[in-house]
Amino acid sequence: xxxxxxxxLFAPLVGSLFAxxxxxxxxxxxxxxxxxxxxxVSFFSSAKVLMHVVEHGEVHIKLMDWxxxxxxxxxxxFNVDAVSAVMMTVVTLVSMVVHIYSNGYMEHDRSFxxxxxxxxxxxxxxxxxVMSDNxxxxxxxxxxxxxxxxxxxxxxxHKEDVGRDVNPSISPSWAAxxxxxxxxxxxxxxxxxxxxxxxxxxxxxxxxxxxxxxGLDHGLLVMIGIFLFIGAMGKSAxxxxxxxxxxxxxxxxxxxxxxHAATMVTAGVYLVIRANPLYxxxxxVSYFIASLGTxxxxxxxxxxxxxxxxxxxxxxxxxxxxxxxxxxxxxxAYWVALFHLAAHAFFKALLFLxxxxxxxxxxxxxDIFKMGGLKKVxxxxxxxxxxxxxxxxxxxxxxxxxxxxxxxxxxFNEHTYIIWFILWLTAGMTAFYSFRLVFIAFWGDERYKxxxxxxxxxxxxxxxxxxxxxxxxxVFGWHKESFMEFVTEMLPAYEMSEHTHHMVATxxxxxxxxxxxxxxxxxxxxxxxxxxxxxxxxxKIYKVLSNQYYIPIFYKNTFSEPYAKLxxxxxxxxxxxxxxxxxxGIANIIEESGDAARQAQSGNLSDxxxxxAIGAIALAVLALFAALKS
Amino acid sequence: MIGLGxxxxxxxxxxxxxxxxxxxxxxxLMLFFATEIMLNAANVAFAAISSYHHDLAGQMFAxxxxxxxxxxxxxxxxxxxxxxxxxxxxxxxxxxxxxx
Numbered sequence: 001x002x003x004x005x006x007x008x009l010f011a012p013l014v015g016s017l018f019a020x021x022x023x024x025x026x027x028x029x030x031x032x033x034x035x036x037x038x039x040x041v042s043f044f045s046s047a048k049v050l051m052h053v054v055e056h057g058e059v060h061i062k063l064m065d066w067x068x069x070x071x072x073x074x075x076x077x078f079n080v081d082a083v084s085a086v087m088m089t090v091v092t093l094v095s096m097v098v099h100i101y102s103n104g105y106m107e108h109d110r111s112f113x114x115x116x117x118x119x120x121x122x123x124x125x126x127x128x129x130v131m132s133d134n135x136x137x138x139x140x141x142x143x144x145x146x147x148x149x150x151x152x153x154x155x156x157x158h159k160e161d162v163g164r165d166v167n168p169s170i171s172p173s174w175a176a177x178x179x180x181x182x183x184x185x186x187x188x189x190x191x192x193x194x195x196x197x198x199x200x201x202x203x204x205x206x207x208x209x210x211x212x213x214x215g216l217d218h219g220l221l222v223m224i225g226i227f228l229f230i231g232a233m234g235k236s237a238x239x240x241x242x243x244x245x246x247x248x249x250x251x252x253x254x255x256x257x258x259x260h261a262a263t264m265v266t267a268g269v270y271l272v273i274r275a276n277p278l279y280x281x282x283x284x285v286s287y288f289i290a291s292l293g294t295x296x297x298x299x300x301x302x303x304x305x306x307x308x309x310x311x312x313x314x315x316x317x318x319x320x321x322x323x324x325x326x327x328x329x330x331x332x333a334y335w336v337a338l339f340h341l342a343a344h345a346f347f348k349a350l351l352f353l354x355x356x357x358x359x360x361x362x363x364x365x366x367d368i369f370k371m372g373g374l375k376k377v378x379x380x381x382x383x384x385x386x387x388x389x390x391x392x393x394x395x396x397x398x399x400x401x402x403x404x405x406x407x408x409x410x411x412f413n414e415h416t417y418i419i420w421f422i423l424w425l426t427a428g429m430t431a432f433y434s435f436r437l438v439f440i441a442f443w444g445d446e447r448y449k450x451x452x453x454x455x456x457x458x459x460x461x462x463x464x465x466x467x468x469x470x471x472x473x474x475v476f477g478w479h480k481e482s483f484m485e486f487v488t489e490m491l492p493a494y495e496m497s498e499h500t501h502h503m504v505a506t507x508x509x510x511x512x513x514x515x516x517x518x519x520x521x522x523x524x525x526x527x528x529x530x531x532x533x534x535x536x537x538x539x540k541i542y543k544v545l546s547n548q549y550y551i552p553i554f555y556k557n558t559f560s561e562p563y564a565k566l567x568x569x570x571x572x573x574x575x576x577x578x579x580x581x582x583x584x585g586i587a588n589i590i591e592e593s594g595d596a597a598r599q600a601q602s603g604n605l606s607d608x609x610x611x612x613a614i615g616a617i618a619l620a621v622l623a624l625f626a627a628l629k630s
Numbered sequence: 631m632i633g634l635g636x637x638x639x640x641x642x643x644x645x646x647x648x649x650x651x652x653x654x655x656x657x658x659l660m661l662f663f664a665t666e667i668m669l670n671a672a673n674v675a676f677a678a679i680s681s682y683h684h685d686l687a688g689q690m691f692a693x694x695x696x697x698x699x700x701x702x703x704x705x706x707x708x709x710x711x712x713x714x715x716x717x718x719x720x721x722x723x724x725x726x727x728x729x730x
Contacts, residue, residue, distance in 0.1 A: 603729030606722045609661075610653050 001052055002061050005080055008045035008088060009127050011038040012095070016120035019113050027112035029103075035116045036099040039123065043092035050085040054486055058082070060133065067136075074204055079133030082490035083273060083338060086483075087130040090342045091263050093468065094349045095123045098258040100465035101353050104458055105254055105360060115155060119258070122148035126263050130270060134204040135194045138271070142235065143187065145264045150180040152259060153251035175247040182244045186234020193227030196220065210277040218282070225278055225285040228271060236268030236322050239296050243552050245319055246303075249311040253356030256311060261318045261352050262345035269325040269341050276334045276491060290330025294411075294419045297323030299549075301429040305436075306545045310355050310366045313437050317392060318348055320426060324407050327419060333410040333494040335487045339480065340403035347391035347399055347473040353466050354385035358441060361455035362448065368437060369530060370453075373446035377455050380463045382442045384470050389438050391473045393431040393515045401512075402477030408511055413500040427511055431518025439526035447530065637678030644671035658713070658720040662706055669699045 015038035019031040053059065058081035066076040080088070099119060106115050125148055129141025154176030161171040198204055200220060201212045213221065232238070237245035248260050259265070272279060272289065279286045300319035307313045321344045329337035361378060362371060375382040391398035394405060404427060411420035448455060457463075484493075496504075525531050536542055544550065600611070644667055651664025673692040680688025714720055 601729065603726035604722060605725065606653070606656060613649055613653055 001049070001059050004045045004048050004052070005059060005061060005078060005131075006063075008042050008049060008092065009078065009124070009131060011042040011045070012092075012120045012123035012127065014038055016117050016124060019117035019120060022113040023111075023117055025113065027110065031113040031116050032099070032103040032106075035120045036096065036103065039092065039096040039099045039120070042123070042127075043089070043096045046085070046088040046092045049080055050089050053080060053082060053085040057489070071202070074134060074136055076137065077133040077205075078131045078137075079206065080131060082487045083270075084130050086338060086342060086487060087270060088127060090345050091123065091126050091130065093472075094262040094345055095119075095126075095258060097349065097465055097469050098254045098353070101257075101356070101462055102252075102254040104462035104465075105356055106252065109252075111155070115152075115252070118148055118151045118155070119254070122152065122259060122264070126267075129267055133206055135197060135206070135209070136204050138274075139187075139190065139194060142190070142231070142267065145259070145267065146180060146183045146187070146235075149183075149248070149259050149264055150176045152255040153179055153248045155252055155255065156250075159250075170247055170250060172250040175244070175250040179244040179248050182241050183234045186231050186241055189227045189229075189234075190231020193224050193231065196224045196227065200224075206274070210275075213278055214281060221278065221282050222285055225275075225282045228275060228278075229285065229289060232268030232271045233292075234268075235271075236265050236326070237319055238268070238292055238322065238326065239299060240551075242296065242300070242319055243548070243555060246312050246315045246548070249309070249315050253311065253352060253359055256315070257349045257352030257356065260315065261348040265318065265322060266325070266341050266345065269322065269329060269337055272326065272329045273334045273338055273341075273491065276329075279329075280332070280492065286330045286332065288330070290327045290416070290419060293323040293326025293328075293330055294422050295323070296320070297327065297426045298422050298429070299323075301426045301433065303545055303548055304433040305429060306542055307433075308367050308369055310358060310368050310371075310437065310441065311352075312366075313368075313433060314348070314351055314355055317351075317430060317434065318344075320430060321348065321392070324404065324423065324426075327423060328407045328410055331410050331414050331416065331419075332492070333407070334491040335484055335494060336403070336406045336410055338487055338491070339483055340407060342483075343391070343399035343403040343473075343476050346469050346476055347388040350384055350466060350469040350473050351388035351392065353469070354381050354388060357381040357458045357462070358385075358455075360458055362453050365448075365453065368440045369447070369532075370451055371441040371448055372444045372530060373442070374448075374455060375442040376446075378442075378457050380457060382438075384463075384466055385442070386438060387470055388473055389434040392434050393519060394427060394511060395515060395519075396512065397474075397477065399473050399476040402480045405508055405511055406480070409496060409500060409504060409507055410494065412503065412507055413496050424511060424514060428514035428518040431515040432522050435519045435522035436526055439522050440530060443527045444529045634678055634682045638675060641671045641675035641678070644668070644674065656722045658710055658722060661722075662703065662710070666699060666703070669695055 012035075015035035018038075019035050022028055022031050049059065058079065060077065060079050062075050062077040064076050065073075067074040099116070102115065102119065106112050109115060122145060125141050125144025127141070129138055129145060132138045132141060154173045157173040157176070159172050161174065194204065197209055200216060201209050203209060203212075234241050245260060245265065249256055251260075279289070297320045300316045300323065304313045304316035304320065307316065321340070325337045325340050325344070328334075328340060357378065358371070358374065358381060359366060361374070361381075365371075387398070391400040394400040394403075408420060408423055408427070411417075411423055488494075547553070600607075648664045648666075648668030648671060651667065652661060655661050655664060673695055676688040676692040676695070680686060680692075710720060717724065
């Protein structure tokens with residue numbers, strides 16, 4: 001079993017190092033194929049491990065002692081329990097599909113090999129994150145995925161800033177830095193949380209920490225919970241640290257699918273699920289998490305309503321779905337959060353990969369208003385994206401129906417009707433913007449023809465590669481019961497009250513109705529031709545939404561620019577005037593005194609002899625005085 | 631009666647003459663003479679103190695100094711001759727090639 005766990009963990013690393021060997025050389029198909037095969041190996045091992053965990057319970061292995069200093073003992077250990085096994089399988093499956101997909105998508109990229117090296121390195125970091133048996137290992141993986149995300153968002157670092165009518169100009173390297181810095185700020189919070197745990201518990205092993213946690217002071221637990229959640233907020237792009245996720249869409253589309261939809265951004269949810277014994281004890285923080293998640297769900301959905309950028313719409317929907325996950329986790333339904341996480345990973349990755357196909361066909365054009373009628377030329381992509389959108393909206397019998405519906409039931413069951421109502425409303429908005437995208441891009445008149453585009457379907461193997469995600473987006477929800485049984489061995493079981501049981505049918509109908517309503521509205525507005533209403537587009541609300549509530553501008557004015565000014569002052573006033581001046585001053589003194597002392601070296605032996613004589617006499621006088629004194 | 635003090639005074643006078651010579655003279659040959667005077671001032675002092683203390687070590691030292699002085703003069707004079715052949719002068723003020 002150990003071998004399988006290690007294979008699952010290290011196969012992506014081997015692939016990454018292999019691809020890195022050719023990082024500087026021109027494209028070699030081999031790197032793409034080898035990394036994809038290794039990812040398949042990793043997926044296969046993960047699936048085997050999952051089966052093993054289902055049958056025999058968790059696997060705990062220790063690779064080596066890591067930090068042993070005094071009382072501090074942190075081993076490099078891995079713990080594969082129900083949660084980790086599910087995460088491993090989801091991560092490796094989506095990664096495998098994305099690797100295969102990237103072979104086609106990055107076909108003409110000159111940094112083909114480098115791309116695969118980064119991508120596999122990301123998978124390795126993610127595996128460390130989910131498999132570690134202690135908080136420090138989790139943190140290493142956490143930082144690892146952050147670095148890989150930075151490398152991959154900025155993959156086309158040579159691209160210039162492009163001015164857009166909707167967005168302020170951003171470039172991939174800018175977006176990468178934004179994501180990295182924002183995560184760094186949040187990671188500081190997480191690090192503080194980890195320090196607090198270590199100081200008060202004396203260990204970072206999950207099992208030991210969660211054993212001790214109930215005995216700790218309540219205020220302290222609240223602090224730990226808040227600080228850990230700050231880390232989760234950064235990684236999962238929750239408000240107010242959400243701006244980086246939409247800008248991260250500057251990266252290649254497979255990256256968006258893998259990192260910024262399916263895996264990395266769910267790490268925050270994973271952390272909350274993993275730390276459930278802690279959050280169970282602090283209901284006020286949990287309630288805050290649920291409220292924030294709910295807020296982000298509707299907040300992000302509202303921005304997606306008006307956006308014209310294909311990838312950004314999907315990015316906002318990711319944000320919104322992350323909000324759902326946090327709402328579920330905050331309300332104590334950890335297994336539901338994990339269930340939605342897995343289901344979301346499948347259909348959202350599929351949606352993104354479909355968007356990648358469209359982008360590819362449209363020569364990197366992202367404005368959906370310039371597309372239209374694509375379903376004729378891209379039949380399979382249309383079907384995939386349609387299925388994924390239906391799953392996202394929560395239409396029976398697709399995966400999203402089961403997971404999202406359960407979250408709404410949980411919100412109802414907890415008597416948090418406001419949360420329920422907002423999430424219910426968001427479900428309608430989700431349906432509207434998803435199908436707005438589908439109808440505008442795939443239905444209606446063929447506007448791209450006028451603009452001189454010649455879209456074409458992508459390679460066949462790419463479409464086949466996406467099939468596993470397509471199937472899972474459909475069938476995953478059917479296994480809700482067995483999934484629940486499996487993960488509740490590890491996570492607290494969530495019981496619905498009698499009352500909720502009676503209401504389930506009503507709730508389901510309500511949710512389905514609003515989702516269908518959203519789809520119908522989108523159908524009415526956009527299915528025949530693109531309908532643009534001048535009055536709506538001129539309205540204040542539209543402007544606020546399309547400018548993302550002016551939050552990026554607010555951040556720029558309140559944080560970035562004053563900070564830049566402060567840095568300039570520190571540079572020109574403090575560094576140049578004080579620090580540099582001091583250092584230069586010392587150097588100048590030495591130089592000038594050397595220049596003055598240089599006169600002594602006249603080259604004339606007589607002068608030297610005179611100096612020797614004076615020195616000798618001075619020494620003799622000193623000796624005399626010393627002798628007299630003693 | 632000539633005592634130890636007289637010898638030491640003589641040695642001091644000789645040493646001072648040598649020191650002034652070293653400092654003031656510009657001719658290298660004269661510089662050598664001056665150093666010889668200083669060495670011999672030390673020799674006088676050694677011999678005098680050795681006899682005063684009835685200890686032969688001082689006189690042995692004086693002999694060593696004589697031997698060192700002789701070899702130094704042998705080497706030094708050789709160098710001086712070469713220097714004179716090359717530059718045609720032994721005036722120290724002419725040799726300032728090492729000026730910094």
